[in-house]
Amino acid sequence: MPVPSADFKQALKRLSEKEKEALILRLVRKDAEAYDTLSFELLEDVTLESLQERSREALHDILFTVSGRSLSKALSRGLKKAAQEIARYQRVTKDRKGEIDLHLYLLQLIFDNFTGQFDSVYKTFYVATARLVLRSMTLIQKHLHVDYHLEYQETINTFLTDLNGRSKRRQLPFNLPWQFELE
Secondary structure, X not given: OOOOXXXXXXXXXXXXXXXXXXXXXXXXXXXXXXXXXXXXXXXXXOOHHHHHHHHHHHHHHHHHOOOOOOHHHHHHHHHHXXXXXXXXXXXXXXOHHHHHHHHHHHXXXXXXXXXXXXXXXXXXXXXXXXXXXXXXXXXXXXXXXXHHHHHHHHHHHHHHHHHHOOHHHXXXXXXXXXXXXXX
16 A cells, blocks of 8 residues: 655645545545445444444355355355455454454354365365464454453354364364463
């Protein structure tokens, strides 16, 4: 992402209000993320809760509309799109707790509906899910207060127990902990 230069800032200051408005409108027509960011900053009816609910619906739609010859491979592609949606939410809102809640919502959808695909011939979905659990654990430890660790521990441990109980655990290219340790 480019850093605005001093000349750029001076040029912006010289623009009239009407020119600034036209420039912003042109920008948000081309960039949906810029539109979402400005909507979140400027409009009262666009709240963290509404953006999080919209992201939850998008995650649900992504996972339940995947298609392809191999459901496991299609779900892996869906996980990538879902991770992009969560990253987009975080860039727009800067809300770390909401980002973690979306990760856990996505994991809950996977473990409630798609664990049968962990036993597929293809290991990509299993590995991607294990990475998502690890990423969630890292985000919790890095960005949330220690009190939240206890709140999420049982849920994460449930996911880890399921993943560690699978025979594909030995094929993981990284170490998957047996439980989420509190610090």
